[in-house]
Amino acid sequence: MQTHPKGIRARVLLSGVFGPYAQDDEFGSRAINPMELYQNQVTRAQGAFSLRMFHRSWGIMLIQANISAPCTLLDFPTREEFARERTANQYDIVGISSIIVNVGKVKEMCRIVRELSPQSIIVIGGHVAALPDLENMVDADHIVRGEGISWMRQYLGEDGHAPINHPAIVSALGSRMMGVKLPDGPGSTAATIIPSVGCPMGCNFCTTSAFFGGKGKFINFYETGDELYAVMEKVESEIDAHAFFMMDENFLLHRTRALRLLELMKENKKSWALSVFASANAISKYSMQELVELGISWLWMGLESEHSQYAKLHGANTLKLTRELREHGIRVLGSTIVGLEHHTRDNIASEIEYAISHGTDFHQFMLYTPVPGTPLYQEIADQGRLLPGLEWADIHGQDKFNFVHPGISRDDSKRFLDWAFWRDFERNGPSVYRICQTMLLGWKRYKNSPDARVRERFEREMKKLGSGYNAALWTMERKFRSINLTVSRQIRELRREVEKEFGLASRVVANVVGPILLWTTGREERRLAAGKTYEPPTIIERKNWVEA
Ligand code: B12
Ligand code: SF4
Numbered sequence: 441m442q443t444h445p446k447g448i449r450a451r452v453l454l455s456g457v458f459g460p461y462a463q464d465d466e467f468g469s470r471a472i473n474p475m476e477l478y479q480n481q482v483t484r485a486q487g488a489f490s491l492r493m494f495h496r497s498w499g500i501m502l503i504q505a506n507i508s509a510p511c512t513l514l515d516f517p518t519r520e521e522f523a524r525e526r527t528a529n530q531y532d533i534v535g536i537s538s539i540i541v542n543v544g545k546v547k548e549m550c551r552i553v554r555e556l557s558p559q560s561i562i563v564i565g566g567h568v569a570a571l572p573d574l575e576n577m578v579d580a581d582h583i584v585r586g587e588g589i590s591w592m593r594q595y596l597g598e599d600g601h602a603p604i605n606h607p608a609i610v611s612a613l614g615s616r617m618m619g620v621k622l623p624d625g626p627g628s629t630a631a632t633i634i635p636s637v638g639c640p641m642g643c644n645f646c647t648t649s650a651f652f653g654g655k656g657k658f659i660n661f662y663e664t665g666d667e668l669y670a671v672m673e674k675v676e677s678e679i680d681a682h683a684f685f686m687m688d689e690n691f692l693l694h695r696t697r698a699l700r701l702l703e704l705m706k707e708n709k710k711s712w713a714l715s716v717f718a719s720a721n722a723i724s725k726y727s728m729q730e731l732v733e734l735g736i737s738w739l740w741m742g743l744e745s746e747h748s749q750y751a752k753l754h755g756a757n758t759l760k761l762t763r764e765l766r767e768h769g770i771r772v773l774g775s776t777i778v779g780l781e782h783h784t785r786d787n788i789a790s791e792i793e794y795a796i797s798h799g800t801d802f803h804q805f806m807l808y809t810p811v812p813g814t815p816l817y818q819e820i821a822d823q824g825r826l827l828p829g830l831e832w833a834d835i836h837g838q839d840k841f842n843f844v845h846p847g848i849s850r851d852d853s854k855r856f857l858d859w860a861f862w863r864d865f866e867r868n869g870p871s872v873y874r875i876c877q878t879m880l881l882g883w884k885r886y887k888n889s890p891d892a893r894v895r896e897r898f899e900r901e902m903k904k905l906g907s908g909y910n911a912a913l914w915t916m917e918r919k920f921r922s923i924n925l926t927v928s929r930q931i932r933e934l935r936r937e938v939e940k941e942f943g944l945a946s947r948v949v950a951n952v953v954g955p956i957l958l959w960t961t962g963r964e965e966r967r968l969a970a971g972k973t974y975e976p977p978t979i980i981e982r983k984n985w986v987e988a
Contacts, residue, residue: 444561447597448508450532451988453560454500455514457538457545458522462973467519468544468833475516475976481838482773482804482871485861488964489870489916493615493624494976498632498687499566499588500537504983505607506589509533509596515979522549525980526556530988534560535592536580538568540811541836543577550579565591567651570813571832586652587637587659604661606633606671608678611685614976617872618912618957619964630715631681635668635697636660639689641719643742644816645777648689651813658689665700672701672712682900683713683737692718695725702734711896713737720756728768732886732894736770737901740804743774743795747782762798769882769898771875774800778857779808784847792860796867801874805860807853808845809837869927872909873916877934879905880941906942907949910935914954915961 444450458467462474474480476492483490497515504513514525526534534553538546546568553560565584568574574583584591590600611630615622623629639648642655652659662668675681691714692698705712715738723731723741743758762772776795783791796803810817810826820826825844835842841853848856868874879901886898913935920928939947 441594443597444533444595446532450509450596451530452507452509452511452533452535452592452596453514453525453529453531454504454511454535454537455522455525455549456497456500456516457536457542458517458519458549460518460973460975462975466544467548468542468831470541470833470836470839471973472839473541473833473836474973476974478802479974481806482802483865484838485858485865486870487968488618488961489872489919491615491617491871492974493612494974495612495632496609496979497537498609498634500535501607501609502604502634503535503565503589503592504981505605506602507592507596508598508984510984510986511982512985513979513981513983515981516976517978519548519552521978523552523556526553526560531557531560533563533595535563535565537566537588538564539566540568540571541833543568543571543574543832546580547578554579563592563595567647567813570647570651570811572812606661606675608675608681609633610679614974616974618915619960619962619967620957630683630685630713631672631675631679632685632687633668633672633675634687635662635691636688636694640693641690642815644819645808645810645814647811647814650815654815660694663697665697665702665704668697668701669704669708673708673710676710676712682711682897684715686714686716689717690719690722691716692722692726695722698726698734699730702730705735705893706733709893711735711893711900713897713900716740720758720761723761723765724756728764731765731770732768733891735893735897737882737897738771738773739765740773740775743776743798743800744780747780747791759798762800766799766801766878767881767885769878769886769901771801771878772798773802773804774798775804775806776860777808778805778860779841779845779848779853781808781846783808783845785852788848788856789859792856792863795860796864799868799874801878802871803861803864803868805857805864806837807839807841807857809835809841810843811835866924867927869920869924869931870916872912873927873931873934876905876909876913876938879909880934880938883941902942905938906946908953910938910942910946910950911953911957913938914950915957918958919961 461469463469464471478491504511536549562580563582564580565588569583569585594600609632611632613624615624638652638658640656640658642649712735714735717740765772810820820843830842841850883898883902886894889895917928917931
């Protein structure tokens with residue numbers, strides 16, 4: 441591979457695409473597509489109860505941590521801030537990370553670089569590289585398809601296969617709910633760990649699987665439980681993390697690694713909590729005891745319809761599985777695709793009702809969306825069913841179909857999607873209420889667990905349930921009276937159970953803090969109705985830096 445002539449003396453700028461994001465503009469920002477996980481795709485119909493938070497651009501954070509060249513990382517810049525950094529410092533290499541929806545921004549950033557520092561080499565990476573004709577859409581020197589750490593190392597003349605140095609990453613920032621800022625930063629939020637990229641299951645629509653090799657392929661940054669444990673222990677000591685967000689598309693599929701991690705956690709008395717993504721078939725290879733001892737406290741799982749053919753669901757009774765997981769204190773985020781090939785105007789409502797009947801803590805809905813690089817995209821393109829003339833900025837699965845569906849129109853796709861989010865909220869209540877339910881179930885089952893690590897984990901969570909969360913229940917009970925009286929009563933029941941468990945103190949907190957939360961929730965509702973949106977802060981981090 442061709443390397444940069446300056447090798448590790450080259451000055452590198454790595455940047456995410458520019459904001460603001462939650463607005464409609466000519467570069468491809470869309471109000472419906474904010475830079476927020478939950479508000480964008482999970483709790484968007486939950487108003488002031490929606491969980492709001494931002495996540496850093498982990499791909500370029502990993503690249504920065506694994507090169508020896510002087511490097512600036514720019515996360516969530518505005519267009520002006522990106523241009524200013526280009527002129528404030530001279531860069532030999534400008535690396536831009538993006539996904540497909542943001543290709544318009546990549547084009548503009550390349551234009552800015554060419555104008556302000558024509559000597560810089562422009563490298564584009566991330567999922568945007570799955571666009572087959574990206575070379576003709578943006579003015580870049582290199583387009584990197586797939587894993588970027590080894591590519592960048594090799595481009596700088598370093599060993600592309602050296603072990604991966606994992607930076608300490610605070611999982612979320614700017615968290616807020618019910619109009620109140622939640623504590624974040626070291627010690628109070630989880631650390632993100634990225635054990636692998638890709639997924640070997642190869643579902644036909646899945647871009648992450650396709651981008652890192654497709655069916656049967658994936659890339660492990662950490663092969664063994666020992667390696668993974670060492671990374672987690674290092675991050676624990678660096679940012680005082682007891683909870684980890686395992687950013688691996690199918691963490692539990694790697695069973696040998698997960699079980700070795702469990703052994704080491706036991707040996708070293710680690711009472712860690714793990715949030716993971718996993719497919720139903722992978723989860724069912726573990727006993728509940730193994731999952732609980734491994735600290736699995738939050739699980740993101742695909743819940744496609746009973747009639748879908750996905751291998752990840754084979755042999756799994758997802759209704760039973762979800763119920764059991766919650767009974768063991770494991771919060772479940774179910775993810776359901778709206779608009780699968782067998783969906784029609786007549787059956788879609790019952791398919792959505794079925795998904796919602798899982799009663800998960802959170803529910804993500806996404807439109808079935810053919811995206812370049814996936815087998816589904818190829819199939820739909822070959823059949824001539826891709827809709828012409830759409831902008832890439834509008835193809836993200838949270839608005840309308842980008843293809844001709846046999847049974848559902850494009851406008852109806854949006855109606856059904858919006859209805860799915862609303863119906864889940866109306867029928868199951870705010871997600872924060874549901875996680876309180878799961879936490880209490882877990883606490884009752886495990887408060888006397890013989891495993892001190894498990895007890896300690898539930899005790900940590902319970903401190904929140906007996907205080908702040910109970911006050912939130914007090915507020916939700918009142919707010920939900922006008923939405924669904926039955927759910928409002930269920931919330932009251934839960935609050936009473938919590939108070940029975942935690943006594944007078946929790947009742948006092950609910951009665952004192954509850955009215956304050958009622959007020960902040962009302963204020964937040966008014967702000968949102970007036971069009972308030974949230975944007976992540978710009979972050980600049982320099983490494984191996986020496987002023988030029
Ligand atoms: C965290 C995340 C987010 C965060 C964004 C954080 C941020 N700062 O950008 C949030 C939650 C806000 C988000 C939102 C959305 N996301 Co998102 N997100 C993810 C997620 C879960 C993890 C990304 C990650 O860090 N992965 C781990 C790192 C290590 O992998 P990576 O980013 O791919 O980076 C590697 C390579 O791609 C490459 N690389 C990356 N950047 C660069 C740069 C250079 C210069 C080089 C050389 C290489 C390189 O090297 C890295 C190491 O190998 C992925 C799924 C996944 N498992 O990856 C989806 C994913 C990236 N998101 C996706 C989508 C569609 C969206 C949304 C449109 C979703 C929606 N409609 O609801 C919105 C868009 C918001 C917006 N306005 O831009 C898709 C992208 C599909 C595509 N083909 O473009 C993914 C793949 C999920 C999926 N399977 O559909 N997302
Ligand atoms: S199991 Fe999940 S991550 Fe894996 S290919 Fe299927 S959709 Fe993608």
